[in-house]
Structure formats: structure tokens, C-alpha cells
Amino acid sequence: GAGVSQSPSNKVTEKGKDVELRCDPISGHTALYWYRQSLGQGLEFLIYFQGNSAPDKSGLPSDRFSAERTGGSVSTLTIQRTQQEDSAVYLCASSLVGTSGRTDTQYFGPGTRLTVL
Amino acid sequence: GQQVMQIPQYQHVQEGEDFTTYCNSSTTLSNIQWYKQRPGGHPVFLIQLVKSGEVKKQKRLTFQFGEAKKNSSLHITATQTTDVGTYFCADQTGANNLFFGTGTRLTVIP
Numbered sequence: 001g002a003g004v005s006q007s008p009s010n011k012v013t014e015k016g017k018d019v020e021l022r023c024d025p026i027s028g029h030t031a032l033y034w035y036r037q038s039l040g041q042g043l044e045f046l047i048y049f050q051g052n053s054a055p056d057k058s059g060l061p062s063d064r065f066s067a068e069r070t071g072g073s074v075s076t077l078t079i080q081r082t083q084q085e086d087s088a089v090y091l092c093a094s095s096l097v098g099t100s101g102r103t104d105t106q107y108f109g110p111g112t113r114l115t116v117l
Numbered sequence: 118g119q120q121v122m123q124i125p126q127y128q129h130v131q132e133g134e135d136f137t138t139y140c141n142s143s144t145t146l147s148n149i150q151w152y153k154q155r156p157g158g159h160p161v162f163l164i165q166l167v168k169s170g171e172v173k174k175q176k177r178l179t180f181q182f183g184e185a186k187k188n189s190s191l192h193i194t195a196t197q198t199t200d201v202g203t204y205f206c207a208d209q210t211g212a213n214n215l216f217f218g219t220g221t222r223l224t225v226i227p
Contacts, residue, residue, distance in 0.1 A: 035217075040222075041219070042123075042217050042218060042219040042220045043160065043205065043207075044217075045215070045216065045217070091159055091160070093160075105150070105162045105165065106150075106160075106162065106215065107162070108159040109159065110158075110159055111159050
């Protein structure tokens with residue numbers, strides 16, 4: 001079946017502009033995550049959605065960052081008034097929730113490479 | 118919050134040599150997941166370790182979870198050029214999100 005998809009694959013924007021990044025998780029996966037990966041760095045957790053529960057926003061770096069997940073499926077990560085330090089690859093992942101209530105393997109999308117000029 | 122330290126940050130090996138990366142935490146881990154990210158690619162799940170002292174093998178890869186569940190290792194025997202990439206451990210303790218280590222970037226010299 002289809003994996004996690006993300007769009008666009010690349011986004012170049014000017015400083016100060018808003019951007020929207022989209023993630024389509026694997027069908028049936030109730031958990032969805034957003035991560036950020038700067039060049040040569042590890043993965044930085046941003047936000048986590050699980051079913052209808054309130055999202056865990058503890059990783060969002062500033063109030064310029066927000067995310068929504070409509071209908072428990074597609075998610076959009078919005079960055080307002082982009083700054084050069086926002087340049088990174090933004091990765092989305094989805095997973096099932098195991099019977100113990102813990103998440104299963106995370107399946108990653110190909111990412112969106114954001115460049116802020 | 119959880120802090121997962123991964124060493125070394127970089128490793129260059131000759132093809133055929135062995136390679137090991139270590140993941141350490143100051144707190145007891147619930148479970149550890151390992152991911153591989155090829156250059157230019159996205160992380161791909163390799164394995165999950167849950168039990169104290171657990172050892173799992175995948176062909177030339179051996180994964181180990183420490184007895185105290187505070188560390189984990191990934192060992193690759195006789196590296197090949199296809200092993201090139203960054204290997205991440207991820208800690209899932211408490212909440213449902215994963216905390217990724219900084220990764221070890223492996224370069225294999227033919």
C-alpha cells in the first residue's frame with residue numbers, strides 16, 4: 001500500500017512569508033508526528049497527534065509554528081513569518097498505536113526541504 | 118525531558134571492518150528503536166528492543182539493549198558500502214513520542 005507522502009518536496013520562500021507543508025499518513029494510522037532535521041543534524045520532535053486527543057505541541061520552537069490534523073488523517077504544518085533558521089527538512093511520520101497504548105513503528109515520509117532566503 | 122546521547126558522531130571504516138554505535142541515557146528507557154537514514158533519504162525503521170538484556174540480529178546487524186535499560190548498541194559485522202548512512206536510536210519512554218539520538222554517520226571506504 002501507499003506510504004506516507006509529503007508535499008511539496010521542496011519549498012523555497014522569502015524571509016517573512018508564510019508556508020504550509022502537507023502530510024498524508026498511511027491509511028489507518030492514528031498517530032502522526034512532525035519532525036525537523038537541520039543539515040547534518042538529528043531529528044527534532046515538533047508535534048504529535050493521536051486520534052482525537054489534544055496534540056502534544058511541546059516540541060514547537062516558537063508560536064510561529066502551528067499544525068492541524070483534519071479528520072484524523074491529513075496534517076498541515078504552518079510556519080508564519082519564516083526566518084532563515086527555519087531552513088531544514090521537515091519530516092512527517094505516522095504509526096499505529098499498539099495494544100499497550102504505545103506507538104508502533106514510525107513510518108517516515110520523504111520530507112519537505114524548506115529553504116528560506 | 119529525555120536526553121539520548123549517541124556516540125560516536127562520525128565513523129569512517131574500511132569495507133570489511135566492523136562498526137558499533139552506542140546509545141546512552143541518564144534515565145531508564147522503556148524501549149529503544151533503531152533507524153537508518155541513507156544520504157538524502159528519510160529514516161527507515163530497523164528494529165525495536167523492549168526487554169532488559171535483549172539481543173536481536175538481522176543478518177550482519179546485532180542490536181543489544183543493556184541490562185539496566187539505560188543503553189543500547191548496534192554492531193555491524195564486516196561492513197559493506199551499502200551500510201553507509203546515519204544510524205539513529207530513538208527512545209520511547211513515558212509519552213508516545215520518540216526522542217531521537219543525534220545519530221552516528223557511517224562512511225564505508227571501499
